[in-house]
Amino acid sequence: EEWQDRGASVIRQQEVDSSGQTVTRTVKKGVKDFNFGRTLGEGSYSTVLAATDRQTLKEYAIKVLDKRHIIKEKKVKYVNIERDTLNRLTEHPGIVRLYYTFQDERSLYFVLDLASSGELLGVLKKMGSFDMECARFYGAEILDSVAYMHSRGVIHRDLKPENVLLDKDMHVKITDFGTAKILPEPRVGGAGSQEAPGDPTDGAETDRAVSFVGTAEYVSPELLRDKNACKASDLWAFGCIIYQLLAGRPPFKAANEYLTFQKILALDYTFPDAFPEVARDLIERLLVLEPANRLPIEHIRNHRFFDGVQWGKGLWRQKAPRLK
Numbered sequence: 001e002e003w004q005d006r007g008a009s010v011i012r013q014q015e016v017d018s019s020g021q022t023v024t025r026t027v028k029k030g031v032k033d034f035n036f037g038r039t040l041g042e043g044s045y046s047t048v049l050a051a052t053d054r055q056t057l058k059e060y061a062i063k064v065l066d067k068r069h070i071i072k073e074k075k076v077k078y079v080n081i082e083r084d085t086l087n088r089l090t091e092h093p094g095i096v097r098l099y100y101t102f103q104d105e106r107s108l109y110f111v112l113d114l115a116s117s118g119e120l121l122g123v124l125k126k127m128g129s130f131d132m133e134c135a136r137f138y139g140a141e142i143l144d145s146v147a148y149m150h151s152r153g154v155i156h157r158d159l160k161p162e163n164v165l166l167d168k169d170m171h172v173k174i175t176d177f178g179t180a181k182i183l184p185e186p187r188v189g190g191a192g193s194q195e196a197p198g199d200p201t202d203g204a205e206t207d208r209a210v211s212f213v214g215t216a217e218y219v220s221p222e223l224l225r226d227k228n229a230c231k232a233s234d235l236w237a238f239g240c241i242i243y244q245l246l247a248g249r250p251p252f253k254a255a256n257e258y259l260t261f262q263k264i265l266a267l268d269y270t271f272p273d274a275f276p277e278v279a280r281d282l283i284e285r286l287l288v289l290e291p292a293n294r295l296p297i298e299h300i301r302n303h304r305f306f307d308g309v310q311w312g313k314g315l316w317r318q319k320a321p322r323l324k
């Protein structure tokens with residue numbers, strides 16, 4: 001039997017020895033337990049490699065960060081936020097799972113689920129755009145994953161097709177939690193415990209200097225206006241993603257970031273001709289300037305756009321639709 005202390009790299013294994021005694025061995029996972037393979041990609045502060053556990057032969061993605069670089073670039077906070085956030089999000093198929101973290105003298109290591117089919121953005125670019133069946137399936141898996149994150153008090157804050165990875169069966173694995181926000185535990189019975197998703201008191205960035213702004217095309221108006229991100233900010237990004245899956249481009253895109261921000265604040269976007277009406281209706285209820293007026297997740301699940309979707313385990317067990 002094997003259980004592991006979340007996030008630490010300590011694994012305890014129980015075995016029964018020859019005299020019938022139960023023995024618990026403490027095993028520390030480290031670099032030498034893995035065979036490293038091809039490079040899956042590079043980040044600003046990281047390299048992600050495919051790797052195989054030499055004992056179990058299980059395949060992982062290992063994100064390697066250079067300590068000196070992390071310290072020099074003042075990214076220590078982001079690395080520890082990524083670790084703490086992933087440690088809270090361990091029970092959902094749509095979130096890249098963190099198995100262990102460890103370090104050696106030079107580097108830090110995140111041992112993660114391997115998402116071997118790359119980024120949703122890459123697949124979307126290859127297809128041009130998705131048909132309604134594919135947009136509905138990927139929209140549903142992303143929404144189900146966001147609902148789980150929010151239920152665990154986590155706001156992603158940088159949802160976009162690059163951060164939606166795909167596993168070998170073409171199911172969603174959301175990644176990149178270094179810029180997520182972990183909401184303070186709601187006070188039991190206190191005024192704040194009835195928070196609405198768009199309620200600015202729901203643990204939004206209270207410090208004056210905003211610590212993080214997402215990616216221009218998906219940034220919410222409240223983050224641009226009041227420097228406050230809330231759960232509903234992820235629903236704004238979700239609306240942008242659904243639009244992009246069907247249109248092949250995001251709703252707010254201009255020649256530079258400043259002009260993109262102007263379009264967002266002015267809600268200046270249009271739908272291409274022949275854009276499916278049921279998708280248009282959903283998007284119009286998500287791309288709403290006032291966060292509290294955006295459709296809450298339970299209402300999104302019941303929207304006509306998702307008619308026919310089996311929510312829950314069925315969604316994750318079914319075969320992903322063939323991209324056409």
Ligand SMILES: Nc1ncnc2c1ncn2[C@@H]1O[C@H](COP(=O)(O)OP(=O)(O)OP(=O)(O)O)[C@@H](O)[C@H]1O
Pocket residue numbers: 040041042043044045046047048061063096112113114115116118119165175176
């Ligand atoms: N679990 C994973 N499985 C497969 N590929 C991954 C996984 N995690 C990241 N990658 C790929 O590795 C690359 C680097 O990812 P990483 O998260 O280290 O940096 P990033 O977030 O893409 O870049 P930045 O740090 O600049 O935001 C990305 O292109 C991503 O597609």
Ligand SMILES: O=C(O)C[C@H](Cc1nc2cc(Cl)cc(Cl)c2[nH]1)c1ccc(Cl)cc1
Pocket residue numbers: 007008009067068070071075076077079080083101102103108109110
């Ligand atoms: O063992 C743990 O889980 C806790 C450590 C905490 C930690 N040790 C660090 C050392 C350095 Cl130099 C930089 C960062 Cl960001 C560091 N973060 C850790 C190790 C590896 C990773 Cl990927 C994240 C955090």
